[in-house]
Amino acid sequence: MENNINDDNAPKTCEYDPNVNQDELIKAQEKQIAEEIKANTAMVGSLDGLSSLEEEYSNDPVYSSKVKTLLPKFSNVRRTRPDGNCFLRGFIFAYLEYCIHHRDELVRFKKYLESSKEELFEIGFPKFTTEDFHDMFMEVVSDLEGSGSIDRVEAVCNDAGTSDYLVVYLRLLISAHLQKNAEFFSFFIEGGRTVEEFCKQEVEPMYRECDHLHIVALTAAVGVGVRVMYLDRGEGDALVSHDFPEDKEPIIHLLYRPGHYDILYKA
Amino acid sequence: MQSEVRRMAGQATVLLICDEPLGRRRASGSGSSEKHSERRPSVMSTPARRRLMRDFKRLQQDPPAGVSAAPTENNIMIWNAVIFGPHDTPFEDGTFKLTLEFTEEYPNKPPTVKFVSKMFHPNVYADGGICLDILQNRWSPTYDVAAILTSIQSLLDEPNPNSPANSLAAQLYQENRREYEKRVAAIVEQSWLNFQDEDEGEDMKKDT
Numbered sequence: 001m002e003n004n005i006n007d008d009n010a011p012k013t014c015e016y017d018p019n020v021n022q023d024e025l026i027k028a029q030e031k032q033i034a035e036e037i038k039a040n041t042a043m044v045g046s047l048d049g050l051s052s053l054e055e056e057y058s059n060d061p062v063y064s065s066k067v068k069t070l071l072p073k074f075s076n077v078r079r080t081r082p083d084g085n086c087f088l089r090g091f092i093f094a095y096l097e098y099c100i101h102h103r104d105e106l107v108r109f110k111k112y113l114e115s116s117k118e119e120l121f122e123i124g125f126p127k128f129t130t131e132d133f134h135d136m137f138m139e140v141v142s143d144l145e146g147s148g149s150i151d152r153v154e155a156v157c158n159d160a161g162t163s164d165y166l167v168v169y170l171r172l173l174i175s176a177h178l179q180k181n182a183e184f185f186s187f188f189i190e191g192g193r194t195v196e197e198f199c200k201q202e203v204e205p206m207y208r209e210c211d212h213l214h215i216v217a218l219t220a221a222v223g224v225g226v227r228v229m230y231l232d233r234g235e236g237d238a239l240v241s242h243d244f245p246e247d248k249e250p251i252i253h254l255l256y257r258p259g260h261y262d263i264l265y266k267a
Numbered sequence: 268m269q270s271e272v273r274r275m276a277g278q279a280t281v282l283l284i285c286d287e288p289l290g291r292r293r294a295s296g297s298g299s300s301e302k303h304s305e306r307r308p309s310v311m312s313t314p315a316r317r318r319l320m321r322d323f324k325r326l327q328q329d330p331p332a333g334v335s336a337a338p339t340e341n342n343i344m345i346w347n348a349v350i351f352g353p354h355d356t357p358f359e360d361g362t363f364k365l366t367l368e369f370t371e372e373y374p375n376k377p378p379t380v381k382f383v384s385k386m387f388h389p390n391v392y393a394d395g396g397i398c399l400d401i402l403q404n405r406w407s408p409t410y411d412v413a414a415i416l417t418s419i420q421s422l423l424d425e426p427n428p429n430s431p432a433n434s435l436a437a438q439l440y441q442e443n444r445r446e447y448e449k450r451v452a453a454i455v456e457q458s459w460l461n462f463q464d465e466d467e468g469e470d471m472k473k474d475t
Contacts, residue, residue, distance in 0.1 A: 128411065132321060168409075205407055
């Protein structure tokens with residue numbers, strides 16, 4: 001979105017050639033785009049003033065007047081990489097940051113994580129690989145218990161291996177929650193798919209964007225309140241906000257712009 | 268035939284364990300004093316390589332039926348694998364060789380898997396590339412090498428004629444099953460030839 005993706009060099013594949021493996025071509029092009037995003041943005045960026053958002057929209061009256069309404073309530077923004085994992089990356093960064101300042105929550109989260117492994121096995125995730133992601137998460141949390149600092153959270157969330165493993169595990173938690181409550185969630189799934197199919201296609205694979213359903217499931221599963229501020233071209237000056245779950249005091253604030261989530265900091 | 272193939276895969280494995288200490292990461296679960304340095308990946312131990320060592324260890328400890336795989340001797344990112352044609356299918360007795368090519372993004376992204384042995388199948392391209400959802404848009408990081416290979420093995424007898432990579436195979440599968448099975452029988456026989464060549468090479472080495 002905020003990246004200028006230059007796809008002038010993308011292979012031209014207009015004509016169908018039966019001898020060419022089309023899947024490979026598509027994969028190659030997707031890879032090229034992903035590489036460019038990766039080169040241009042950190043997984044979780046540094047703390048910026050909200051004025052950086054104003055500057056971004058200085059030529060856009062609708063957005064800039066909306067950003068102004070954010071100013072009294074929020075002071076800072078932290079941008080995440082727009083790679084389809086932005087919601088989850090933003091969530092885990094903001095949550096771990098909250099946890100290092102609220103030790104009770106860190107203890108509670110660790111207990112939850114510990115017990116979540118068995119739940120995932122019950123749903124039928126393969127033990128061998130699931131354990132790997134779980135162990136990595138436990139390691140990160142245990143480490144934060146000891147030396148918890150914001151530098152550590154920044155390092156963990158920007159180390160490709162660790163950060164992606166955390167994202168994978170959150171995806172498994174979402175999938176498990178949706179499948180455990182399949183009867184309820186089946187009403188919200190489009191395209192005649194079962195909840196299990198939806199999870200296989202839209203939840204478990206990496207780089208798949210999170211939608212309402214993902215957010216509802218994750219916040220319910222982990223028991224953490226998230227407030228999303230929607231910055232779009234909708235009517236009015238004020239931003240629409242939504243709390244997940246609705247009855248929980250939010251501890252994480254995210255800024256949504258169509259297709260992307262960043263982290264917001266309260267003033 | 269099958270035991271020979273397994274033996275061959277087994278030989279490749281021994282070489283690898285010796286020069287690869289990375290697989291021990293977290294294996295024992297304790298060792299808190301080393302923990303910090305263990306977690307930080309060195310140049311050699313990237314997340315992808317670490318995970319591949321785990322996959323490999325699991326394949327040895329708990330080998331799934333009818334498939335076998337090992338990294339190549341000097342590059343853990345490239346694996347050779349063998350899939351045995353499932354029983355009671357036209358592919359029975361086939362010993363099909365494949366290569367798996369991983370990137371540093373594994374397990375976030377799937378490897379590129381290709382048949383090296385000649386294949387005749389609705390979902391396999393002429394170059395050996397495989398059209399299988401879990402290797403593309405339904406990939407999940409929870410799949411490991413064993414899961415990939417067993418999925419391909421099931422694909423052999425459960426083709427998806429709706430997304431044909433080999434239109435002739437797809438057409439024969441739907442319209443002329445006898446001819447389809449004849450073609451499959453031919454590539455099953457061809458799959459043995461590869462192994463005979465190598466077995467002869469092995470035997471000669473042993474004689475000297």
